Amino acid sequence: MTRLNIQKMSTEQLTELMQRINAELEHRALEAEPKSALDADNDADNADVTGGVAYRNPDDPWQVWRPGRGRRPNWVNEWLESGRKLEELEDGDAK
Numbered sequence: 001m002t003r004l005n006i007q008k009m010s011t012e013q014l015t016e017l018m019q020r021i022n023a024e025l026e027h028r029a030l031e032a033e034p035k036s037a038l039d040a041d042n043d044a045d046n047a048d049v050t051g052g053v054a055y056r057n058p059d060d061p062w063q064v065w066r067p068g069r070g071r072r073p074n075w076v077n078e079w080l081e082s083g084r085k086l087e088e089l090e091d092g093d094a095k
Helices: 011-032 037-050 074-081
Strands: none
Touching: none
């Protein structure tokens, strides 16, 4: 593991690091959520419908959501509530 000397990092670097850490923690929390039988059925349905589609947060590119991989994140809900379309968040680079 690489050791970081955070005392020598600029405020901008620390902010970026914190955003990356928060995104990783959110991703891990979503992965760790127990799945119910209904969720498993939805995963199978979404795999057919989405075809591997991923959605990226335009305000924080480290945040990516794939349907069928946990609950829809707040940033997606806020996007939709503002009247925008989910397709606008599609990430063509996600694998």
